[in-house]
Amino acid sequence: MPEINFTVNGRSVSVNTYPAKTLLDVLREDLDLTGSKECCGKGECGSCSVIVGDEVVCSCLILVGQIEGEEIQTVEGVGSLEQLDPLQVAFLECGATQCGYCTPGIIVAVKAYLEKLNRIPTQDEIKEALAGNLCRCTGYVKIIEAVAKAAKQQFV
Amino acid sequence: MRVSEIAMVTPKTVMECLMYLSNRGQDARLLAGGTDAIVQMKEKVGRPKIWINIGKLDELRFIREVGNEIHIGSLSTHTELANSKLIRSRASVLAEAAERVGATQIRNMGTIGGNIATASPAGDTLPALYVLDAELELQSFAKKRRIKIADFFLGPRRTLLQNDEIITKIIIKPMQENEIGIFEKLGPRRAQAISIVNVAIKLSMGSKARQCLAGKIAFGSVAPTIVRASKCEAMLTLGLLTDQHIEDIGKVAWREVSPISDIRASAIYRKDMAGALLIRGLYRLMKRWEDQ
Numbered sequence A: 001m002p003e004i005n006f007t008v009n010g011r012s013v014s015v016n017t018y019p020a021k022t023l024l025d026v027l028r029e030d031l032d033l034t035g036s037k038e039c040c041g042k043g044e045c046g047s048c049s050v051i052v053g054d055e056v057v058c059s060c061l062i063l064v065g066q067i068e069g070e071e072i073q074t075v076e077g078v079g080s081l082e083q084l085d086p087l088q089v090a091f092l093e094c095g096a097t098q099c100g101y102c103t104p105g106i107i108v109a110v111k112a113y114l115e116k117l118n119r120i121p122t123q124d125e126i127k128e129a130l131a132g133n134l135c136r137c138t139g140y141v142k143i144i145e146a147v148a149k150a151a152k153q154q155f156v
Numbered sequence B: 001m002r003v004s005e006i007a008m009v010t011p012k013t014v015m016e017c018l019m020y021l022s023n024r025g026q027d028a029r030l031l032a033g034g035t036d037a038i039v040q041m042k043e044k045v046g047r048p049k050i051w052i053n054i055g056k057l058d059e060l061r062f063i064r065e066v067g068n069e070i071h072i073g074s075l076s077t078h079t080e081l082a083n084s085k086l087i088r089s090r091a092s093v094l095a096e097a098a099e100r101v102g103a104t105q106i107r108n109m110g111t112i113g114g115n116i117a118t119a120s121p122a123g124d125t126l127p128a129l130y131v132l133d134a135e136l137e138l139q140s141f142a143k144k145r146r147i148k149i150a151d152f153f154l155g156p157r158r159t160l161l162q163n164d165e166i167i168t169k170i171i172i173k174p175m176q177e178n179e180i181g182i183f184e185k186l187g188p189r190r191a192q193a194i195s196i197v198n199v200a201i202k203l204s205m206g207s208k209a210r211q212c213l214a215g216k217i218a219f220g221s222v223a224p225t226i227v228r229a230s231k232c233e234a235m236l237t238l239g240l241l242t243d244q245h246i247e248d249i250g251k252v253a254w255r256e257v258s259p260i261s262d263i264r265a266s267a268i269y270r271k272d273m274a275g276a277l278l279i280r281g282l283y284r285l286m287k288r289w290e291d292q
């Protein structure tokens, strides 16, 4: 089996596995990073969202062979228990999580979104940006509130 | 074939890729953004022996003006198309279509080449490419050819592409000062939805109010391939595009399309919606033209 090298959350890793294994399975099974979740497995729900380079993508539809040399950021790389990312603080303060299954994917998607923002977004823009992340508890109102709060903080 | 048995090669140049294809074309399949190909791999359809990962072919990632054409590298993603200044200003109908594909994650991954090669009757960039008179450049190790997009599609998921060829670029005609375009799509929800019907419209406007000098209309998801609505197109120039005339054009749309019933919608619903989307698109275009 080939050796595949890439960076996860700033750390260089190398895994020996078959190249058509999904990045999601490699993260969870080979690298023990179980923050990213599998839900639909076909790109519709966003639970497996990770950042490759500077763009959010679905790790369930990427094969590990495709990411040789790439830089990956997962939810484990967004803040830590000791030092939460301001975005995570906003989620806590707004109560923007229920069962929590979709939360890692949403945090990652929002992280990528906030990094590219150049002004405070409207509600509709936030909804559009997160249209690829489903929450089956349907806690969207608080999620959108939390994103709006985090976005505002970025510009004060 | 088990997923764990599938090999992968990652060519560094287009030539290297074409060499693989000419040797192993039968066993190999190109992998770009993977948003169609990997879903299919998981569903156990279209599992190749080897993935040819073309994601690193930066030669195929460009959007530029060349003479009086716009050239789009086949690896350009929907996000890149939607954000491109050139596409937004000179081929806005394509930017609008790309913006309506899937959701952020899918637009970041999915490429225009993949959207074309998948040849789904519902592919969202396709009607836009039809009204922009797109041509495709197909390249194999031995030769290059350029063909009109309408000639490329043979049916749902069937194209002229040979198994030693790749789509290298898409060539479109930029829109002129007096041209306006719009893309409309109907799906079960706004994001992440395969089109039940979609339509792209491009009009050349005259100097009189609501005077249309020529126009192109292409529907998706209502026939085995994209269809140009030639009767509706002919009506565009028969009179000024008054609200009444727009309604009349919309009424003719059902004669242009031959949809099937499937799990997403019935044929009759699709016919009705084809007309409704066309009317909505024309109204919105007139509003934009008048507000300009």
Ligand SMILES: Cc1cc2nc3c(=O)[nH]c(=O)nc-3n(C[C@H](O)[C@H](O)[C@H](O)COP(=O)(O)OP(=O)(O)OC[C@H]3O[C@@H](n4cnc5c(N)ncnc54)[C@H](O)[C@@H]3O)c2cc1C
Residues within 6 Å of the ligand: A042, A043, A044, B029, B030, B031, B032, B033, B034, B035, B036, B037, B038, B039, B074, B075, B100, B101, B102, B103, B106, B109, B110, B111, B112, B113, B114, B115, B116, B117, B118, B122, B123, B124, B125, B161, B165, B166, B167, B168, B192, B193, B194, B195
């Ligand atoms: C959740 C979800 C939502 C979606 N929503 C939409 C939508 O709203 N509208 C829409 O139109 N589509 C949608 N799609 C489908 C898909 O995202 C698009 O068709 C996308 O453009 C495919 O591009 P890709 O790069 O991912 O192709 P891939 O999956 O990499 O490839 C698809 C096919 O094209 C071939 N191919 C790829 N590149 C080339 C090339 N350069 N030359 C020759 N052959 C090539 C591959 O061999 C393969 O057979 C959606 C998909 C998912 C998973």
